[in-house]
Amino acid sequence: MTSNKANHTAFIKAEAKRLGFMSCGISKAEFLEEEAPRLESWLNKNHNGKMHYMENHFDKRLDPTKLVPGAKSVISMLLNYYPEKKQTEDSYKLSKYAYGTDYHFVIKDKLKELLFMINAEIGEVDGRAFVDSAPVLDRAWAAKSGLGWVGKSSNLLTKQTGSFYFIAELILDLDLEYDHAVTDHCGSCTACLDACPTQAILEPYVVDGSKCISYYTIELKDEIPEEASGTMADWMFGCDICQDVCPWNRFSKAHNEPLFNPQPQLLDMTKEDWQEITQEVFSQIFKKSAVKRTKFSGLTRNIDFLQK
Structure with a gap:
């Protein structure tokens, strides 16, 4: 039973x-x-x-x-x-x-x-x-x-x-059947450590959040520190480098959540378009987006920093 x-x-x-x-x-x-x-x-x-x-x-x-x-x-x-x-x-x-x-x-x-x-x-x-x-x-x-x-x-x-x-x-507050942890399959790979341009991954399994490009472009409300200049690899909001280089992500398949699909305009915008972005365009593209966290002023700060 x-x-x-x-x-x-x-x-x-x-x-x-x-x-x-x-x-x-x-x-x-x-x-x-x-x-x-x-x-x-x-x-x-x-x-x-x-x-x-x-x-x-x-x-x-x-x-x-x-x-x-x-x-x-x-x-x-x-x-x-x-x-x-x-x-x-x-x-x-x-x-x-x-x-x-x-x-x-x-x-x-x-x-x-x-x-x-x-x-x-x-x-x-x-x-x-x-x-x-x-x-x-x-x-x-x-x-x-x-x-x-x-x-x-x-x-x-x-x-x-x-x-x-x-x-x-x-x-x-409900008793259920519990699952068990799986083993680590990173092996000797150091792709993420080698690829991080700001060297935020200090050693395997230890990330200095205050050096991460995601931190600079989203969490940090002050000016981005000068030492980050030239290390941001064109990221204006967040960063996927450590994920993009991870061998396990070659198995990634496209999601099937319509709400996660971008405004078509977003995918076609070039650096020049971003440099000329207005508050109106920002509000239109990022109407219900997580990018609103950084606000128009934060995104333009990031774009200006990338042009240094």
């Missing part, structure tokens, strides 16, 4: 698949003992730069029961964003995750529906949905749930699909 736990687990995984998630793994909601010293060391070395929010809620980042009282399970899901078409070669570059509608909106809607379906099928379940907007160590949970391993670039990597996907979680 199949247990309730097994039935509930199978139902949740089937619903996640129906909603378009490429995979779903579940782990026990408990204190992340291995992550605690790593996170503490990373923060002590100021690898978070001006991202001071990373210093907040240290306990909540490591203990899901502080986010959802009575939490028993962390459900991790991956959603593919690898685009079918890319920007033209003669262009300042956007990270591929920012081509379409802001993923926070897209994924939050899917998670709300999943939580609704869980309550309808299983009964009253207390839980919260997370998409990289709360103190949750999503890569650690995804790895613990067997969805991939944290690679030398500190991205979550998956054998079948690489790393061009978003990670999301549901933390529930």
Whole structure:
């Protein structure tokens, strides 16, 4: 006889698949003992730069029961964003995750529906949905749930699909069957370390966030430091270099989420077009995009810096 736990687990995984998630793994909601010293060391070395929010809620980042009282399970899901078409070669570059509608909106809607379906099928379940907007160590949970391993670039990597996907979680006060971590398959490869133009990957598995091109172009609100001049490789929002060179990403397949498709105009814009971009064009192309985080002033700051 199949247990309730097994039935509930199978139902949740089937619903996640129906909603378009490429995979779903579940782990026990408990204190992340291995992550605690790593996170503490990373923060002590100021690898978070001006991202001071990373210093907040240290306990909540490591203990899901502080986010959802009575939490028993962390459900991790991956959603593919690898685009079918890319920007033209003669262009300042956007990270591929920012081509379409802001993923926070897209994924939050899917998670709300999943939580609704869980309550309808299983009964009253207390839980919260997370998409990289709360103190949750999503890569650690995804790895613990067997969805991939944290690679030398500190991205979550998956054998079948690489790393061009978003990670999301549901933390529930529901007992479920748990998955197991997979082994690391980076081997002796150092492609990501060798390719990073700002040398932000200090050593395998250690990234200095304050040297990352994504940090300079998105998180940093001050002027980009002069020492970054000439190292930004034409990236005006985010950076995909460590993912583009990763051998596992040769298995990436195009997503099938219409909301992640870009405005056609975006793919055709050249460097010259970007240099002449107006607030009006910015608002039109990035209407519901994650690029709005950096605002028109932030994007033009980045473009001006790339022309130095």
